[in-house]
Amino acid sequence: MDEGESSSTNSPSRPWESYNTVFTNAKAGMEGVDKEKVQRIVYEMSKGSKYFQNEERKEALMKQEIELMRDSNPSLKGKPMAVGGLSMISTANYEARKFGVRAAMPGFIARKLCPDLIFVPVDFPKYTHYSDLTRKVFKNYDPNFIAGSLDEAYLDITEVCRERGLSGGEVSIAEELRSSVHSETGGLTCSAGVAANRLLAKVCSDINKPNGQFVLQNDRSSVMTFISSLPIRKHRDATENSIGPRRIGGIGKVTEHILKDALEIKTCGDMVLKGSLLYALFTQSSAGSNFFLSVGLGLGKTDTPEVRSRKSISSERTFAATGDERLLYSKLAEIAEMLSHDMKKEGLTARTLTLKLKTASFEIRSRAVSLQRYTCSSEDILKHATKLLKAELPVSIRLIGLRMSQFNEEIRHSDPSQGTITKFIVQKDSSRQNLDDNDSFDLEASTNCLSNDERLSSYASHDTSYDQLKEDVVKYEEQSVTPEQECKKEEERPQVLEGDALLRKHKESKSETSAQNTEAVSVFPQMEPLLWVNGYKCNLCGIELPPSFVEERQEHSDFHLAQRLQNEESGPSSSTTPTSKRRILGKEKANSKQKKQKLNQKDDSKHIPIHTFFTKSNQNSDERRNPEEMKMALPPPRLNLSPSSSLGEPRSLPSMSDILTSSKARNLDLKIQTLGPFFRVTGKNADTGSEVGRAEGVVRPWFGRGLVLHLDTIKLTKETMVMDKSLLGVGLYVGAVAIRHGYDCGCRTAQLLAIYDSDLYHSKLVRFYRRIGFEEVKEVSGSSIGDMADMLVWGGVGTRMDANIHHLLVKWSKVFLKSVS
DNA sequence: GCGGATCAC
DNA sequence: TATGGTGATCCGC
Structure with missing residues (x-):
């Protein structure tokens, strides 16, 4: 149980312990912070506010880190700084984090924690400028790198590794890359993680922040060891070891709570152990059990994702909460205007309008209508938005948002912005094939720097076992098979016997045996072909086997093959009673027979044995x-x-x-x-x-x-x-x-x-x-x-x-x- | 299709 | 004094 987060351990005299806030969550640079003090101050400052009441009810507050900061004044070096204002800060440097200040924290609380905190206004053009500089560096390593955001990227360094030829080259490549970012940007530091896929690489990049790197070897046992002890979300206690915060993308506050408190799943290893439970409770989706099991196995994406076009466009603003209807309507009109402007800029028309409201008590509501025709005009938007808002009155509101979705696809690209279409073409042209594997870097900046979070991926399949595992998971994702079972299968593979291998070899030339109904398949060239009469009945022996029993059909044709082989070997007098296909092959040596039988059992158990079809x-x-x-x-x-x-x-x-x-x-x-x-x-x-x-x-x-x-x-x-x-x-x-x-x-x-x-x-x-x-x-x-x-x-x-x-x-x-x- | 939630950044 | 904005996705209904 980390950081006294469990309400069951709270002392009544320390109410702040139960105030779960995001601010004591995993965050690089927070090691050694007096977390209780931070929690207490945040609690005292927040107590009684409407916001706090809302949080108490929701028992949640969650934001993510964005390492993005830069100050060009050298005199500020080493001083605690935060980007943002008194109401909200976007991020903080490591000096400030030592005080417990962090992203998504209101500035007034941050100042209380750290009275000397220097507030720096956001400067997007500056971030974009430096982001572009880093991207130029990344291009040298992977022209097709994935830019995650301004301050992070995934690079495939497969080719670079291969060119340099040495195993273990990842370390020097990462160092070189980070050094290159440092010089090209005039001093920005960053962190990198190198691993077999993006999920792992991101986690790795967190480990030695700031201004560090971590390479996870691409072999199955390294990955499993690494991932099994990995907390699903929170960082480890700083005293436990030097490993810093780690986080798995896709598991936020709420999911963590469910996994941890309801299912007692605390580490990625637990996810695999409780796989069947996850399967029972979650439907299959990116948020479902397949996802969890993949995470548990340390699996992640290595391909270059498709360029996804946007599905919605929105605009929202927070203001001093008010119930004044005239004021609200005027805010609504402003937002409708902003949204309409953005839509025109992007050349979009849409037919579903959603009104989002945040009440004075921080509840989120949304109301939507689908219109008869596509539109982007502020008049249309306002007209319908007004109706939606009217139905909610009277209410005190602190945020209004409008979103348009269900775009008219036909005109989507009729007037796209130059940037958008350029990106589209570049990405499309550069999409690579057969990206089997990635090593990845995550970069992050440190004090007084625009912090970077750039990643790099590579392909270097030295170790086939992990690659094999990964392939399996791709199969799972296609076939919805539980990864943990497939893993077992994988582990058993080396134990496959010679006889089985022989059968498999023969099988290769007739893999369509089981495929379709009455298709004639030659099990053995000089023998009567196996035929599934009416789609289910074997013409050779009369057994009925539905077409859907694909693997069993394969086994069945194996049987006939084995029988044929045996007949050829020992003449026409040999038994035709199929007791065991391996006995038919008769290749075992007497002294290893017992052992092999055990293995046979295990191996056979993947499928229903042929002989069971003949059971009297x-x-x-x-x-x-x-x-x-x-x-x-x-x-x-x-x-x-x-x-x-x-x-x-x-x-x-x-x-x-x-x-x-x-x-x-x-x-x-x-x-x-x-x-x-x-x-x-x-x-x-x-x-x-x-x-x-x-x-x-x-x-x-x-x-x-x-x-x-x-x-x-x-x-x-x-x-x-x-x-x-x-x-x-x-x-x-x-x-x-x-x-x-x-x-x-x-x-x-x-x-x-x-x-x-x-x-x-x-x-x-x-x-x-x-x-x-x-x-x-x-x-x-x-x-x-x-x-x-x-x-x-x-x-x-x-x-x-x-x-x-x-x-x-x-x-x-x-x-x-x-x-x- | 709508509304609530969760998540990333 | 005071707790963001944009976009995506999923789930239940």
């Missing part, structure tokens, strides 16, 4: 009569793909095949993968290939109840929700495959925990699961010993919900059986 019905029922045995072994699932089940179950239960066939009619591509007892069901849009939902979990014994199907996740993407209004659509199908899988594994019960995070998420989860057919069993609150088992297994508190698998299948049978016929 009596074997199946034998197993199901002996659940105790399964408990120990946690065997792979028995897939029952045939509509006419051999298990002797009632005809009314939908088989896996029923579910899959039915889903096909809904353009849904379902797939199940297993990893030991773990399983994952993914549903993809058959047309676009994008994932629309998934379920994950494990088949495990549960305290005297035999095997249960433990569901970690049922998740639908946002896209799904738009596409399919009914949760019972995709969600039901994904859930059904999981449930049927559980049934086939011998589970009687399915269970899950609707994690309690916030009221909002929790009630949503419970509602969703109830609609699917689960019932609330108990609240796991951690208050009783009996909760311990649940808490250990689920890793949290919430509502335990169970469902009888048989009942679920019965309940759902109509849906699936109906659509079959």
